[in-house]
Amino acid sequence: VPLPDKEVQKIAGLAKLHLTSEEKRVFSRQLSRIIDYFNKLSTLELEGVKPLSHVADLRNVMRDDEQRRCLHTSEVLRNAPATYRNMFRVPKVIE
Amino acid sequence: MQELCDQSIGDLNRQLKGQAVAVRDIVSSVVKRIEEVEPTINAFITLEEEVLTGLGPSPKNPLAGIPIAIKDNICTKGLRTTCGSRILSDFVPSYDATVVSLLRRAGAIVLGKTNMDEFGMGSSNEHSYFSVCRNPWNLQYVPGGSSGGSAAAVAAGEATCALGSDTGGSIRLPAAFCGVVGLKPTYGRISRYGLVAFASSLDQIGTVTKDVTDAAILLSHIAAPDPLDSTSVNVEVPNYMRALEKEIKGSRIGVSREHLKKGVSEEVCSSIDDVILTFSKLGCKIVDVSLPHSDYSIPAYYLISTAEASSNLARYDGVRYGCRDPLSIDIEGMYQKTRGSGFGDEVKRRITLGTYCLSHGYYDDYYMKSLRVRRLIKEDFQSAWQHVDAIITPTSPTPAFEIGERTKDPLTMYLSDVFTVSANLAGLPAISIPCGLTSRGLPLGLQIVGRPFDESTILNLAHHYEKSTPWHELRPNLDREN
Numbered sequence: 001v002p003l004p005d006k007e008v009q010k011i012a013g014l015a016k017l018h019l020t021s022e023e024k025r026v027f028s029r030q031l032s033r034i035i036d037y038f039n040k041l042s043t044l045e046l047e048g049v050k051p052l053s054h055v056a057d058l059r060n061v062m063r064d065d066e067q068r069r070c071l072h073t074s075e076v077l078r079n080a081p082a083t084y085r086n087m088f089r090v091p092k093v094i095e
Numbered sequence: 096m097q098e099l100c101d102q103s104i105g106d107l108n109r110q111l112k113g114q115a116v117a118v119r120d121i122v123s124s125v126v127k128r129i130e131e132v133e134p135t136i137n138a139f140i141t142l143e144e145e146v147l148t149g150l151g152p153s154p155k156n157p158l159a160g161i162p163i164a165i166k167d168n169i170c171t172k173g174l175r176t177t178c179g180s181r182i183l184s185d186f187v188p189s190y191d192a193t194v195v196s197l198l199r200r201a202g203a204i205v206l207g208k209t210n211m212d213e214f215g216m217g218s219s220n221e222h223s224y225f226s227v228c229r230n231p232w233n234l235q236y237v238p239g240g241s242s243g244g245s246a247a248a249v250a251a252g253e254a255t256c257a258l259g260s261d262t263g264g265s266i267r268l269p270a271a272f273c274g275v276v277g278l279k280p281t282y283g284r285i286s287r288y289g290l291v292a293f294a295s296s297l298d299q300i301g302t303v304t305k306d307v308t309d310a311a312i313l314l315s316h317i318a319a320p321d322p323l324d325s326t327s328v329n330v331e332v333p334n335y336m337r338a339l340e341k342e343i344k345g346s347r348i349g350v351s352r353e354h355l356k357k358g359v360s361e362e363v364c365s366s367i368d369d370v371i372l373t374f375s376k377l378g379c380k381i382v383d384v385s386l387p388h389s390d391y392s393i394p395a396y397y398l399i400s401t402a403e404a405s406s407n408l409a410r411y412d413g414v415r416y417g418c419r420d421p422l423s424i425d426i427e428g429m430y431q432k433t434r435g436s437g438f439g440d441e442v443k444r445r446i447t448l449g450t451y452c453l454s455h456g457y458y459d460d461y462y463m464k465s466l467r468v469r470r471l472i473k474e475d476f477q478s479a480w481q482h483v484d485a486i487i488t489p490t491s492p493t494p495a496f497e498i499g500e501r502t503k504d505p506l507t508m509y510l511s512d513v514f515t516v517s518a519n520l521a522g523l524p525a526i527s528i529p530c531g532l533t534s535r536g537l538p539l540g541l542q543i544v545g546r547p548f549d550e551s552t553i554l555n556l557a558h559h560y561e562k563s564t565p566w567h568e569l570r571p572n573l574d575r576e577n
Contacts, residue, residue, distance in 0.1 A: 027447055034448065037394065054296045092424070
């Protein structure tokens, strides 16, 4: 099994994702099977092939540094689950 | 005579021009159909209220009075945009996506937001927080995904046309399953500003329509470079309507025999034989092409898309938007619980897979390898373009499957995308059009893939195919009890 429950737990932790023990068990089985299938990539000779992260010929797009209209604070905060004055409110971060 | 809600943009435009119908007649017809069938089909997550108020006399705008449905991952100002997810179930955008602004400016009427697999992750529309959407051709079957609601709505006459998004086949697969036309343009052809990101190097907005002419009409209105999306490309937008009518005699159409191997249903294979015959009769040359790395497209696609998704979906942390777990008192717990309860199964599975293949120790084995394979897949197509003008494949190895049939087995679900993901990996335009019905009365889809920024050729070929076959005229029987 390439991805045992414990490993799923570690990975989910990196992704800040709470999983129940049932989810960990099911994901371990399903993802192991998926990764087994994906291992067919290792049958390919890839020496010297350059990675391609993007198909478009990407360039920096520049614009003049001018003042522009932007969303009003009330609009920006409109979808926040908790706010305080003009700020996003979060649980205590510093002891 | 078909009801107005079952007619194409082209037909409606002609009648509006001749003043045979008014905008109000069209919108009323669609609204009535929605009231009749929506309780069983569930194509919409949110409907715009009062679409019938404020409709003036038919204005001169090119899309005036055309009712359109928008996939629920494309932002609409003031209208809830959920991405089919619990975590965004109350999210109301403060702005319109560029495509939505362009359509509104042309006079189109936004009806509402369509059902989808959560964040675009799925091939069946079963991974929606707002419950499954059903295939109008048979309610026991899936409409395909992830833009299932858009395809089902257009097929059932709940909208004249729709926008979807396509990361690995999410427009083309549901279009095939629901017997409508689905176009995924070239990466960069259409602005993604306001499209909620799933896998940014693969995502593209496209159209779902009742015929190929309508796809050309809509594309003409939304294809444009946009300063708000720096990956949109500043290339000339040709006249797609003129491109439709061009002569296709002598066009070279590639068929990849490697594609038609195991896992493809017999009915799908024989429909493609018929397609080849039709194009031969139309004077096209059928050429065998080789795409030797197509067997590796599924692993490469799922590794790249989940890696990008794991990064893109990091933004849902319960701070700036979306729901928040109310019980956590520390921030770490708040992040974890919010994401654990806000995302559904498939999204959690893909975030885990993507995080795994980007994590220390596996990055070279999985992520880097899949990027190298992506280059090989792109080069396969580049070689093919020296011999052919377009390549045809089935859109899907099978027709629509039954609801519940594949949800327990994610890998089998992923393999539904075997013919569609390559176009995203290589950034190519591709269209799915109806090409048959199975013995059980389910639609089949033909995919035509073209050169980068050459939507004209695939629309042209698709249009001529459509003119010589009856498939696009068929509509599902919505009265049937099933």
